[in-house]
Amino acid sequence: MINYYCQPMYQPVYYGNLSFINHSPAYVATNHYKSNPSRQYPDVDSTLLEQSAKSMRNIMKEASIVLNKLADSKSFANKVMYAAQHSDMTEVERLIQSTGITSKVKTTFNPDGIMLKLSSSIENVECCHLTISLRWL
Template identity: 35%
Template sequence: MYYNPYPYFVYSNHYPTWVMSNHSPASPFPGYLAMPTNPTTTSPFPPVDTHKLKSSAKRIQTIMQQAQLLTDKIDGSEQFAHDLMNAAQLSNKTEVDKLIASTGISLKFDTKYTPDNLRVLFTESGCCALTLILNW
């Protein structure tokens, strides 16, 4: 089954027979509306190459380990969690970045915060990225 956005063109014999007298016999579906059935048509997409995907999956594991450093520090230290949340609520970006960097994170990261949460975007040189959203 296929979707036809113009259903009034499906029936080639929607005109009376006397109007169609000079035309060839009606086919069930006009050729320009039927779905392509030729399996030899080429795909508009390049062939599948999983090398970059596998490389990204491998490199995202290191990013996740870096994010784990931050979450472990927040979970393990009440003072750190308080300082981080307080700095974010006061919109002190340099203090937030300094606190996050103090956990041992060596990757490039960007922080954004709202009154509800803290977002930390970890990136690694065009390969992949991980966004960590911590609500309070």
């Protein structure tokens, strides 16, 4: 009869009495997350955040349009995949734009699938983007 003894992957280390460490929620809230009183933060202006959220909402609607077209139209999906497999980037981009979306789209593909990055800008600065990765192999 063979007897196997399994040792733990790590050995606990005892550092003595650590009862002085207090990890209660009240301690953490009052001591670990206090702001640095010497650091001054600018006043909060959520305008850009709100604009980014509105732009993202639009991007998500347009992403749904593309996804619905790919999911519901076998001929459209075949055309996109065929163009990508033949490295016809112009045709892939034309097909994606033919869905009626207005967002800026950067398309990349490889033998495994396709990636669409929809983005939006506010005052010529990219404020938000959504990346969709779809597999076909």
